Amino acid sequence: MRLRKPMxxxxxxxxxxxxxxxxxxxxxxxRILMIAPTxxxxxxxxxLFDAHVGCMIVSRSGRTIDGIISxxxxxxxxxxxxxxxxxxxxxxxxxxxxxxxxxxxxVSSVAKTMTQRRIRxxxxxxxxxxxxxxxxxxxxLKSRMGELELQANxxxxxxxxxx
Numbered sequence: 001m002r003l004r005k006p007m008x009x010x011x012x013x014x015x016x017x018x019x020x021x022x023x024x025x026x027x028x029x030x031r032i033l034m035i036a037p038t039x040x041x042x043x044x045x046x047x048l049f050d051a052h053v054g055c056m057i058v059s060r061s062g063r064t065i066d067g068i069i070s071x072x073x074x075x076x077x078x079x080x081x082x083x084x085x086x087x088x089x090x091x092x093x094x095x096x097x098x099x100x101x102x103x104x105x106x107v108s109s110v111a112k113t114m115t116q117r118r119i120r121x122x123x124x125x126x127x128x129x130x131x132x133x134x135x136x137x138x139x140x141l142k143s144r145m146g147e148l149e150l151q152a153n154x155x156x157x158x159x160x161x162x163x
Contacts, residue, residue: 018106020103020104020105021101021105021106022103023107024107025133025135027143028139032057033053034062036058036060037058037059037060038089041088042085048071048074055071055121055134056069065100066096067090067091067096068123073094077092098123099122100122101124103133110135110140111140114140121136122135122136
């Protein structure tokens, strides 16, 4: 795991270093799933189901992000277009204004953004627009649980050493 050195002026009283997004990506074993904006929603639903994932990156080129589409977008589309959902394309329901992060962003700031914006998936881009991964709120929670477990073990070992 790589840890980010604190920047000048940052509060370093708790850990001195923070987990960064690149650490989350390093632990993940997957490929980035993309779908074209012209694909029917029924194809998207099948691909989400088959891959056991909650979102896909929408891209015409396969290299850049045109949008993101999630299960939540499909449910919203179903509610708004009940009789004609099978006529819709990914472009009709995708989120076009995509919030992204960098591999060098600290996980806690990304978690805060995800919570405030009520989003569950964030594409990771570097060098402006090169897509390098996607992190989910589950990835963030898993890393936080690992940090808490480590802290609990350190405290336990410390209290045992004091006896």
